[in-house]
Amino acid sequence: MSPQRIFDTLSGEKVDLVPLRPPEVGIYVCGPTVYDMSHIGHARVYVAFDVVVRWLRHRGYRVRYVRNYTDVDDKIIQRANELHEPPSAVSERFIREYQIDMAALGVRPADVEPKVTDHLAEILALIERLVARGLAYASQGDVYFSVRAFPGYGKLSRRKLDDLRAGARVEPGEQKRDPLDFALWKAAKPGEPAWPSPWGPGRPGWHIECSAMSEKYLGVSFDLHAGGKDLVFPHHENEIAQSEGASGEPFARVWMHNGFVTVDEEKMSKSLGNFFTIREVTAKFEPEALRLFLLGTHYRSPIAFSDKGVAEAERRLDYLYESLGKADLATAGVEPLPNGAVEEALGRELAAAMDDDFNTPGALGALSAPFSRLNELCEKPGKGEQRRRSLGEASSLAKALRAAGALLGLFEREPQLYLDARRGKLAAARGLDVAQVERLMADRAAARAAKDFARADALRAELAALGVEIMDTPRGAQWKVGS
């Protein structure tokens, strides 16, 4: 088997995945800070790495996937104050909302989803190790990491300490020895959530949690660490400093970072205010269409979010489900043939794309020809023995396509359920009276049976005015709501 290629931020090139303890692969993905609804940028990360995990498992790796929740943080506290709620109520609510969004997008839960608030002991132990090794120091209830004491600092983001100096920020009231130093532990101000520590009551800094929790669940050294590109510096750089500083061992072997979602050529972000929540988009479009849209661009490239783009993905998704639904009807009770050249090509092209740094656009491209073939077989199966062979091939092809889809987290639903739900939603959006449509459809069927084509066409026009498209099939007329 050819090796899995992955672009590694640390080395700056594509590398072979060489697991530390094959066939196990440990992956840590930085999860959300739960203080608000998730936006499309979050959708992108978690869809991207959901596909990575699905693919690695398909390749036979035993993946241990850890994705945390940051449930203590300045922004959560601020939000809690605005809402006059305890911070824990805010974080718990947005964890639930996040889970709803992820489920809608077909993002499977990780194997371990640790929360910061459940890992104070591990975090405090790690900070103490850093202090003991001379890499961290306490200062008036805070504890800081001493960046200049860790020789490898900057290796992930390719920065020199002296270049960083100019931009380093010092918050008012901070007691750093060096502007580059960052907080491991923050002394609590009155009214803030706090845990006891050797340095007084306080809470963890942002970066230390990932070092502590990845070590607990994946070990000091592990295979893959991932997140959005914006985490390279300082978050992931700081994690390396903390983890390697404390252990003296290498931290994550390979680092993966996904590109941004942009709107009007700019990064989608909270501070710019140009973000769309996942919930807003999935109210308008099929959640799965958003997933398909996201997978249409390689995970490392920027992707320009637009309604137009998602709408196009949604039409494509309709096609995929309609094709599979057609195949289900046509091949009911048909014995599938053994896999042939089309299935073989599909598997090969899919693997070639995915093995090369998870090239999902390439993988989607590999689906096109087989779907065309599937439609051809189902619509024109021929007669007699020819028909048996056509439908047998269609049956095995549909199976192969579903398996391919499952690797990408696509078209896993029953086509008929998808199509019914979709039609219902579109009909409701248009305020269509489904009973009336069915009545007109029945009238038209009667007119057609009586060869009264003038009346049939008049009824078609009437339905078209309502936004209904008619499809005459060998099994009778079908209808759908035009988009």
Added chain:
RNA sequence: GGCGCCAUAGCCAAGUGGUAAGGCAAAGGUCUGCAAAACCUUCAUUCCCCAGUUCGAAUCUGGGUGGCGCCUCCA
């Protein structure tokens, strides 16, 4: 200012040395009572510009232009 990324058809988007995947849109066709859907065909002698390396470059090197990102919370 420092560091990094990107530029492929009307639109979206793969492809990182061997002669431009795929999707959308568009045009023609097959099928159909007429349609729709589906299927078939057509659709970049060319990959931002200039120079270079090479038998050969969208792919490598140098220069330019344009855009974006990180350096501060961010996925």
